[in-house]
Amino acid sequence: MAESHAHDAHAHDHHEEGWFKKYFWSTDHKMIAKQYLLTGMLLGAVGAYFAYVFRMQLAFPNKPVPGYGLVTGADYNALITNHGAVMIFWVAMPVLIAAFGNFLIPLMIGCDDMVFPRLNRLSYQIFLVSAIVLGASFLVEGGAFGGAWTAYPPLSAKAEYNLTPLGPSLWLIAVALEFVAFLLGGINFVTTAMNSRAPGMKAFDIPMAVWMIVIASILFMASVGPLIAGAFMLLFDQLLGTGFFDPDRGGDPVLWQHLFWFFGHPEVYVVLLPALGFVAEIITTFSRKKLFAYKTVLYTTIGTGVLSFFVWAHHQFIAGIDPRMANVFTVTTVLISIPIAEMCFVYIATLYGGSIRFAVPMLWALAFIAEFLVGGVTGIYLGASGADIYFHDTYFVVAHFHYTFFPIAIIGTFSGVTYWYPKMFGRHMNELWNKVHFWITIVGFNGIFIPLFMLGASGDHRRIFDYSNFPELATPELQQLRVFATVSLLVMLAIQPVFLINFFYSMFKGKKAEANPWNANTLEWQCPSPPPHGNFAVLPEVYRGPYEFSAPDRADDFWPQNSPT
């Protein structure tokens, strides 16, 4: 692989590549990053469409949804299931980890490409196949899988319960392929960050975004194994007739929940950490200040990562686990809010006394902190096993995890895309339209999920497709809140084309960007925008940490990592 690396990274420098080779078969980390980004955005649109359809059904039950038609119960379940799965596995993961990891790691640590470029290309190709397999699951008899993205057996294990003989298997195969793709990608990220750093870049000179992506990759690789084991077992239950999750034959359905959530909870931190990394980069750049307590952030992140392996059973408080075990997991769950709170305080402390500029990426970064805080605080209610017995499976839970995942997957992505867009495409996006998009998205998001908190606190159960059979939940007061949430969703979705048009239009017609438009310090800004094949004309050497802003003795208020003086 080392030979292939040298070959792939440089042999193509000197001749024109064909369209296919350049855009589809490239081993260049920047092209793979863009492939991941665009695929993730496309699937994000798919996930948003699913949400639109089932929210319309909830607000205006049993009326044909424009652009879809009448929603049946089975459709509703399949849409909810795949909304969750797509948004987490095919949007948050590929965009936050794979796209930004690929784009940023080699540029930020000052090297020309990943250590294993062909493995990197394979990673994207497997990911693409996984997305196609997921799409195919909608075309089989009985439709796509509808047993929630957590796929609890026996519902997911037996076709006589889920009424789609192939849907769950295709869904599982798609998820498993996606994991293989990210295993290959993650190995690449960790190895590259370990072995390809620019000379002089010591552990504490590494930008926080790189640290966070690397730690997230390690968390992913540590947590995904048990779920892959579980996925094989579930697949065998579906296709070969084994009895792993079948109590009749000595199996145990709760076993799947353990294997799933042992992965599922660290997964939250796998996608959270890269977003926290982007926020660190953006907040320091736009407040012209050093990151407050760099080492504390790093150690806190590692601590969070370790602790995240000991909280999983808080998803199972009412699944029949021993109440003594519930107590233990309540304690660990409440404990994990401490490092996350600390991270928020550190970012606020970084802002304190800074020279703050409300550029678009900064708006997104600040929104991330504010909105994620709401998600974190409501998580404490759910982490306490006593309160969770009441809140379990209500819309309170839905609102809570959207207040964590929306900031991570959507706000975090927008912050990263608007910040690194000039570097990715060499042009600026339109700032005014980006601000319009920002405000309407944020207001729309809160408009969707604040009503869901209120619904959940009123006891609104989350797995009901038509409330007319539940008179105590079909009251006009609750229905009004559902309509409000759906209308907010429509407003939020309506503004997204503005961003997309801005994104694609600016790629060709935007204002040209210089190498370092934000006057930032990290190495990716020290090469041309967009970076050529091989990234740096002269591979940089590093002399200082990434956040040396406003040094007192310098004329400039920034001090690039590779500047000798």
Next chain:
Amino acid sequence: MAVDSSPLPRPRRAPAVIESEVFAMIVWIFAEVMMFAGFLSAYNLVGARAPAGWWPPPGDPILPWAPTAGASVALVFSAALVVWGGFRPLHERRALGIAVPLGAVFVVYQIVEFARLLSVGFTLQSSAGGGFFFTIVGAHALHAIAGLGALAWVAARRGNVTEGLAKAIRLYWYFVVLLWPVIYAVIYGPSISPGLPALAI
């Protein structure tokens, strides 16, 4: 990393502490260890939650622990030979030439064992115990086959495989071999003295 004909000036890099291939393999093995930990914990969890007298499921046979231990000796010897060959590059090819067939003896034994167990009605479908046995031991056997293939490839292409990659493949084989005693203890252990509770990991 190989030096190429790139015209760009490059600052000197300190040599990597661990070759990239070896480091990547360590990360991969870490993920694999977690996968097998998942399998084995699942096995133990199901056993622990089963009502008294229902684990191992009634009707499951006593596993042939003694002949399997015999075959395991071949596996351990193959790993020892790979270690020995790693230290003596001149003899490595010959060492691999014995190590790979020794590993193959183990795999062939397992295929025979699977056939015998299937013939007495112990299958993937017969009980959760059968499902776990064939899934976990079968997963290990597939890993062994992959490792043997990689070792044979190193032996066949000696000189054309970078040292880092050869080291990584050796490391993978050590993982496959060291994993086996753990699986043996958890899966075959209860068959040695069926009265004892399953060994918890």
